[in-house]
Amino acid sequence: MANQKKNKSKPKSNPKSYTSKSRKKSTTSTNKTKSKSKKTTTDFKSKAKSTSKTNASPKTNLKAKSKTKAKPKVGLKKYRYFITYKPYGMLSQFTDEGTGHPTLADLEGQLPKDVYAVGRLDRDSEGLLLLTNDMQLRHELLDPKNEHEREYWVQVEGLPTWKAITQLNRGVTITVNKKDHDTLPTISKLLAIPPKLPERNPPIRQRELIPTCWMSISLIEGKNRQVRKMTAKVGHPTLRLVRARMEDLTIEGLEIGKIKEVHQAELYRTLGISNDQ
Numbered sequence: 001m002a003n004q005k006k007n008k009s010k011p012k013s014n015p016k017s018y019t020s021k022s023r024k025k026s027t028t029s030t031n032k033t034k035s036k037s038k039k040t041t042t043d044f045k046s047k048a049k050s051t052s053k054t055n056a057s058p059k060t061n062l063k064a065k066s067k068t069k070a071k072p073k074v075g076l077k078k079y080r081y082f083i084t085y086k087p088y089g090m091l092s093q094f095t096d097e098g099t100g101h102p103t104l105a106d107l108e109g110q111l112p113k114d115v116y117a118v119g120r121l122d123r124d125s126e127g128l129l130l131l132t133n134d135m136q137l138r139h140e141l142l143d144p145k146n147e148h149e150r151e152y153w154v155q156v157e158g159l160p161t162w163k164a165i166t167q168l169n170r171g172v173t174i175t176v177n178k179k180d181h182d183t184l185p186t187i188s189k190l191l192a193i194p195p196k197l198p199e200r201n202p203p204i205r206q207r208e209l210i211p212t213c214w215m216s217i218s219l220i221e222g223k224n225r226q227v228r229k230m231t232a233k234v235g236h237p238t239l240r241l242v243r244a245r246m247e248d249l250t251i252e253g254l255e256i257g258k259i260k261e262v263h264q265a266e267l268y269r270t271l272g273i274s275n276d277q
Helices: 002-009 015-054 058-068 135-142 162-170 226-233 264-271
Strands: 081-086 126-132 150-157 173-176 179-182 187-190 212-219 238-246 259-262
Touching (some): 162 187, 173 226, 212 226, 226 238, 259 264
Parallel strands (some): 126 238
Antiparallel strands (some): 081 259, 187 212
16 A cells, blocks of 8 residues: 555656657757767868878978978078098997997097987998988988988909899898898899999908909898898808998098088988978
């Protein structure tokens, strides 16, 4: 009986009233959802437009970045650029870390304290080295996605066959950080005339009965000791390695161990990088 009284005392729900409120809430929720959906769609389209502008080829991005980020302030000598022919036996850094080897501090000429080498040449390698305090340019040149071409003149042991040169051009498998790495295709060829270079000190080791020859190897990646590993892979160890070119910037006219300052406009032009002045 008590339960029946309690049930009778409960007010009856109004189906019409409930349905009306539910529809209002549903309509309000739907409108909010549509509003959010429109906003999300607009934001997505906006992001898509922005992304489509940046998802160009690496070289297109490189030129775009150079125009904005690498441009110096007018009237201020903010960025400076130096090139040198790094000699054999010199470290591509300013400290010897207790090794006693010559460093970039031993180059002839004055260098600002805030410049650094762009990339590295091993101690037993020679040739073109760029130094700058332009960190944006440094990043652009070292990023493998930008595919900047570098040419090396390589004196190897023996006379490479057409098969060996074809292997280098197609790419070979070398070890990098204890893992197999398939190198990208190169442009490799024999040099009919040995390049005119300063004498190396000390001279290369040369075996009396085994001939040597010079090759040109151009590539767009720079793994640790890559060229040496590649020539060894096809049976021709490297005896002397000289970086001759970065894009159109070459060692022509450079004296070994001496610094030469270059203007930004000239440097960017030879490297194939746009930079509005």
